[in-house]
Amino acid sequence: MSMRRIISLTAFLSFFVMLLTSVILYIVPQGRVAYWADWRLWTLSKDQWGAIHINAGFLLLLSIILHIYYNWKPIVLYLKNQAKQITIFTKEFNAALILTLILVVGTYVEIPPFSTIINISDGFKESAAKEYGEPPYGHAELSSIKTFSKKMNIDLKAGIKFLEEAGYKISQDTQTLKEIAKENNISPQQIYLIISRESNKESLFSGKTTTLPENPPPGTGNLTLADFCSQYNLNIKIITRSLKESNIVSKADMTIKKIGETNKISPTDIYEQIKLITSKNLEN
Template sequence: MKLRKMTSLTALTSFVFMLVTSIILYIAPQGRVAYWADWRLLGLDKTQWGDIHINMGILFLVSIGLHIYYNWKAILAYLKDKARRLKIWTPEFNVAFGLTAVVLAGTLATVPPFSWPLVFNAHLKDAAAVQYGEPPYGHAELSRLDQFARKTGLSLPEVLVALNDAGIRFDRDQDSLQAIARQNGRSPQAIYHIMQGAQASALPSGMPAEAPPGTGKKTLAELCLAYGLSEADVVRSLQGSGFQVSPELTLKEIGAKNGVSPIDIYDTIRQATATPGVKTP
């Protein structure tokens, strides 16, 4: 068995696996969506695909390192001029280095055509979020059942009744949503849909305590429409709190304009709607 040949073939096969996993992770939903909807491809979830990608990457690096070692003389030959003198900055190396530098700089500057794969990737992630749905808040699947019910404004006793009626097995209300989902062969999202059948003990405004993912991308007008709030009253309330606002701006833009985070804007609206000052239309 020739070690040099085996090293080259290992580098090739691990590269192929890295290529496949890179494509899959490129098109996979964002983590919060994938874990919430229990997204899988070929029976493997996103975490498993990521694990494969990491270990194949390590195998590739080790094998390519050995490949360089076994072919060091050939590589040095690439760096020699016509007089056979070692010269790092050969025309070929200059082109290779320049091409790499251009791709790196273009990616960091997010200019076309280097931004196109990134924009397309963002489009795929957004489309997946629409297709599979987003959790009520980040890493909701890791919350205990009692915590999840409280954060989503659901009555825990009625949630327990709804789950029992649906034949969902769980040991106690302190089990995580993810654990309950796995125990019953369902996604956390499916468990949540069953829970939504329970009578909600919603906040006065109907706004959950935790801002749902993607809230920062919503305009103030869209947020008011989603929760049945009076746009004029919300604007007046925010302005009364010293914020410069406009209904067509997103919460992220409003936050940036006022030097606060989108979550701060969301919380301000939620607190204001808990008082009689902001009414539903």
């Protein structure tokens, strides 16, 4: 067997794996969404694709180092000028260096086409967030079902009962949503939908609102007002009417971020205004 061929083919195959995983990680949902909805592609999770990407990178790096070792003479020839003297800054090296610097600086200052590439990736992630749904707060799947229920104003005993009626097992209320989901082969998001069934039903018929978290959870700005109200059992008609009374233009299909941009205020201000509306409704 030829070591040169093995190294060259290993570099080629590891590059192919790197290329594939790079494309997948380019379009994969944000971590909070992927973990919440248990996102998978070809049965592999976001973390598993990331692990393959990292290890393939190390294999590619190792094969490139060995490739350089076995092809040192040709590489040295690339660094020689017309006088056959070794010089690092040849015309070819300078061209490669300039291209690399343009990429780094262009990405840093966020100018097209480099910013466009990033924006397209963000677009994929925002679409995924709308499709799969956002968690009510960051890393909600790591909360125990007891803590989660308390934060979301859900009756713990009723929630556990709903899970058992649906055929899912739960050992104790200190288990995290992620652990329960893994044991029952479902996503943390599905657990939330099941245990919140009673509160959703109550809100649907009584019109009562729930207490929002103190600070807006990650990804709140990307939620449409309709999705936001659905997530927190809020009456969207009351919310839009109350926002209008505060001279804030809003529509059900507008994201919180878009509402902020339209009214020239921050998404956080929109969130605080909705929180104020819900607190007033609770008092009444």
